[in-house]
Amino acid sequence: MTGPGEATENSSASYDRRVDIVGRLQTRLQLGKGAEKRLVESILGDLNFATYAPIADIAARAQVSEPTVTRLARALGFSGTREMKFHLAQSLAIGGAYLRGSNQKNIDDRPLDDVITKVSEGAHAALELMSVALSEIDLPTITQDIAKANQVVVYGTGGGSSMAAVELQNRLFRLGLQATAYSDPQLQRMSASVLDAKALVIAFSISGHARSVIDAVSIAKQYNARTITVTSPGSPLANIGDTLFPLTFKEDNNLYKPTASRYALLAAVDFLAMGTAMSIGPKVLERLRRVRQSLASQDIGYPELPLGD
Amino acid sequence: MTGPGEATENSSASYDRRVDIVGRLQTRLQLGKGAEKRLVESILGDLNFATYAPIADIAARAQVSEPTVTRLARALGFSGTREMKFHLAQSLAIGGAYLRGSNQKNIDDRPLDDVITKVSEGAHAALELMSVALSEIDLPTITQDIAKANQVVVYGTGGGSSMAAVELQNRLFRLGLQATAYSDPQLQRMSASVLDAKALVIAFSISGHARSVIDAVSIAKQYNARTITVTSPGSPLANIGDTLFPLTFKEDNNLYKPTASRYALLAAVDFLAMGTAMSIGPKVLERLRRVRQSLASQDIGYPELPLGD
DNA sequence: ATTTTTTGTTGTATTATTACAAAATTTTGG
DNA sequence: CCAAAATTTTGTAATAATACAACAAAAAAT
Numbered sequence: 001m002t003g004p005g006e007a008t009e010n011s012s013a014s015y016d017r018r019v020d021i022v023g024r025l026q027t028r029l030q031l032g033k034g035a036e037k038r039l040v041e042s043i044l045g046d047l048n049f050a051t052y053a054p055i056a057d058i059a060a061r062a063q064v065s066e067p068t069v070t071r072l073a074r075a076l077g078f079s080g081t082r083e084m085k086f087h088l089a090q091s092l093a094i095g096g097a098y099l100r101g102s103n104q105k106n107i108d109d110r111p112l113d114d115v116i117t118k119v120s121e122g123a124h125a126a127l128e129l130m131s132v133a134l135s136e137i138d139l140p141t142i143t144q145d146i147a148k149a150n151q152v153v154v155y156g157t158g159g160g161s162s163m164a165a166v167e168l169q170n171r172l173f174r175l176g177l178q179a180t181a182y183s184d185p186q187l188q189r190m191s192a193s194v195l196d197a198k199a200l201v202i203a204f205s206i207s208g209h210a211r212s213v214i215d216a217v218s219i220a221k222q223y224n225a226r227t228i229t230v231t232s233p234g235s236p237l238a239n240i241g242d243t244l245f246p247l248t249f250k251e252d253n254n255l256y257k258p259t260a261s262r263y264a265l266l267a268a269v270d271f272l273a274m275g276t277a278m279s280i281g282p283k284v285l286e287r288l289r290r291v292r293q294s295l296a297s298q299d300i301g302y303p304e305l306p307l308g309d
Numbered sequence: 310m311t312g313p314g315e316a317t318e319n320s321s322a323s324y325d326r327r328v329d330i331v332g333r334l335q336t337r338l339q340l341g342k343g344a345e346k347r348l349v350e351s352i353l354g355d356l357n358f359a360t361y362a363p364i365a366d367i368a369a370r371a372q373v374s375e376p377t378v379t380r381l382a383r384a385l386g387f388s389g390t391r392e393m394k395f396h397l398a399q400s401l402a403i404g405g406a407y408l409r410g411s412n413q414k415n416i417d418d419r420p421l422d423d424v425i426t427k428v429s430e431g432a433h434a435a436l437e438l439m440s441v442a443l444s445e446i447d448l449p450t451i452t453q454d455i456a457k458a459n460q461v462v463v464y465g466t467g468g469g470s471s472m473a474a475v476e477l478q479n480r481l482f483r484l485g486l487q488a489t490a491y492s493d494p495q496l497q498r499m500s501a502s503v504l505d506a507k508a509l510v511i512a513f514s515i516s517g518h519a520r521s522v523i524d525a526v527s528i529a530k531q532y533n534a535r536t537i538t539v540t541s542p543g544s545p546l547a548n549i550g551d552t553l554f555p556l557t558f559k560e561d562n563n564l565y566k567p568t569a570s571r572y573a574l575l576a577a578v579d580f581l582a583m584g585t586a587m588s589i590g591p592k593v594l595e596r597l598r599r600v601r602q603s604l605a606s607q608d609i610g611y612p613e614l615p616l617g618d
Numbered sequence: 619a620t621t622t623t624t625t626g627t628t629g630t631a632t633t634a635t636t637a638c639a640a641a642a643t644t645t646t647g648g
Numbered sequence: 649c650c651a652a653a654a655t656t657t658t659g660t661a662a663t664a665a666t667a668c669a670a671c672a673a674a675a676a677a678t
Contacts, residue, residue, distance in 0.1 A: 034624070034625080034675085035624075035625060035626090036624085036625090051395065052392075052395065054665080054666060054667085055666065055667060055668095056665090056666075056667090064625080064626090065625065065626045065627075066626090066666095066667075066668085067625080067626075067627090067667090067668075067669085068624090068625065068626080069667090070667070070668060070669095071624095071625090080667075080668075081666090081667065081668085082633095082666095082667075083361075085395075086360065086361070086394075086395070086398045089395045089398045089399050089402075090398050090399060090401070090402035091402070092399070093398075093399035093400070093402040093403050093437065094402050094403065094430065094433040094434050094437055115448060115580060115583050115584045115587060116440050116443050116444070116448065116580055117440070118583070119440075119576060119579040119580055119583055120436050120437070120439070120440040120576065123436050123572070123575075123576060123579070124433060124436060127429050127432050127433060127436075128429075130429070131425050131426075131429040134425050135425070139424060139425065143424075159476070159479050163472055163475070163476065166472070167468070167472065167571075170468050262476075262575060263432070263572070263575065266432075266571060266572065266575060267428060267429065267432060270428040270431075270432070271424060271425060271428055274424050274427070274428055275424045278424060343642085343657070343658080344657075344658060344659090345657085345658090363632080363633055363634085364633065364634060364635095365632090365633070365634090373658080373659090374658065374659045374660075375633090375634075375635085375659090376634090376635075376636085376658080376659075376660090377657090377658065377659080378634090379634070379635060379636095380657095380658090389634075389635075390633090390634065390635085391633095391634075391666095
C-alpha cells in the first residue's frame, strides 16, 4: 500500500514498521519452513547483503526463486522487494553496528580500541531487548493508572535505579503530577508509611533485591497504595508489586563496561513518562509549555533545545 | 566504489559517508548551476520523495533528464542512483523527523499507542548519531588525559547534564580516580576557582549555553586546569574548552518525548568511562573488584548483577 | 484422491544506465 | 571584442538490469 507512487505523502505507517523489521523476520523464522525459511535465514545472516544486493543474488544465495523474495516482502507488509530493502537499510542505519555486526565473531574477541563500537552495541542490544520484552505488557493500562494518581512516589537505590527514579520524578512533575523520588533507604521506608489508597508507588530496582525498596513497597501495600515495580521478572520485588513493568537486560561480563542496564532503565522511564503524557492527553502540552518558558526566561531563548539542559 | 558486489564485506567506508550526504548535497547546491542545481534543490526539498520515488519521477519533478540524476549520484561518489537512494534512506532514518521534517505532517498526529516504538526508535537513532559523529575524534588521547589526572571535576547543570555528571563521577570514582561532580551553579564556580594545573575539568552541557558551566570552565582555565567539554560543536562552551567531545543529537519536536539527548549523554559517559578504564589498563580490575565486594557484603551475593543497582 | 498451499519458470513491465548527439559554456586566436 | 574551436553540460533514444505477474508444477494438507 505504501508504494513508491505514494512517496510524497506521509509515510508514517512504514516509519512505524521500520525498526521492527528484524524482529518480524525472526518471528517468521519460527513459523516458516522450506524455501521461505531458507530465505529469511539468509537475510538475517547478512542484512547488509540483503540490503544492497539485487533480488536475483539474494534469491541465489538462499537457493530460492526470485518471486519468493517478492512474496516475503509482501508478506511482511511491504509493497515489494524495493520497499523492503529500503526498510532494511533504515533499520541497519538505526541499529548501527549492533545489527551490522550480528553475524560477526564474539564481541569481546575484537581489539580493545573500538570502545565506541562496543558501547553502542551494548546500548542498542539493551534497548532492543527491552522493547521486545515490552510487547507483552499493556502499557496504556499502566500509564492510565499513573495519570490518574493523586500522588506518585518513586523509589530507587543505587546508581542506576536512583538515576531512573529522579528522572521519572522530573518527567512526571513536568506533566503536572505530584511526583517525588526517594533514593535514601530510610526516607523510602518512612515515606511509604504515610501513603494512602490514592497514592501510586513506582519502584525501580535492576536486581529486584534492593532491601529498602522491597520494604518500602511492602509498607505501601499495607496502606493500600497501588504499586508498580520496574524490575527483573521473578525477583522478590517483582513478586510483591501489583503490576510488573519487566526490566529485561543482559549484563555482559566485560568488567570495563558494566552499564548496559542503564539504557534499559532510561528506556523504561521514557516509556512510562511518554505513555503517561499520552494518557493525560493534549492538556499536558500547556504544562510543558510553561516549564519550557520558565527555563527560557532565565537563559535567553533557545526554544529548540530540550527541557532541562 | 562500494558497489553491490561488495555488499558482503564490512561497509564501514559507506557508513562514514552516510550521515553526511545531506551536507554534501548542500555544498553542491552552492557550486552547481543549471540542471544539476535544480535537481539538488528538488532532492533537498523533499528527501522522502527522492528516497522512494523512481528516477523518472525525480527527474520529472526537477525538470531534468534521467541521466542527470545518475550523474549526480556518481558525482557524490556512489555507484549509481540505487546506492544514493539507499544512503538517503539511511540518513533519513538517523536524522529522523528532523530531516523528514518540513514537508511532512507532524509526527504527533500519529496514533498514540505506539509509545514503545517511538521511544526506542528515538533512542536507537540518538545512539547511532553519536557513534557516527565520534568516528572523528581521538578518544584514546582524551581518555589518557583523564586517566593521568590528579583530580577530576565534573560539571553539569539541569536534568540531563547533571545526571551525566553524577554518573561520570561514579564511574571514574570506581576506577580509582578522584572525581567530583557539581550540579549547583555556585559550587561549580567556587570549585573551579581552587583548581590547579594538575586538575582536569569535564563539563557537560547539551546546549553549550549553560551560564554557570561556561563560567566554571573559564575560571578553571585561568588556573591552568585542562578542560574537556562534552557539548554541541560550535556552542560557546565548545569554543572555550581545550578539547571537545562532540555531543550530536537531533531533538525532535515531539513534546511528549523530549529526551533523545539523554541517550547521547549516557553514551558519552560510557565512552569516556570505558575509554578511561582501558587507558588505565588491567590494574583497574582490582579496584572494580573491591567496589563490587563492598556492595556484595552488604546485600548478599548476586555477583552477576551490575554495580550499583 | 482431491483440494489447498507453496514454490518455481517464463515472459513482461518497470527502472536505471550507456552511448551518442545537441546545446550551452568556456577558451583561444585573430 | 568577436567569432570559431574546444570543452563541458545536458538531453534523447536505445539498451541493460532489475523486479514482478501469470501461469504451471510440485508439495502438503485434507
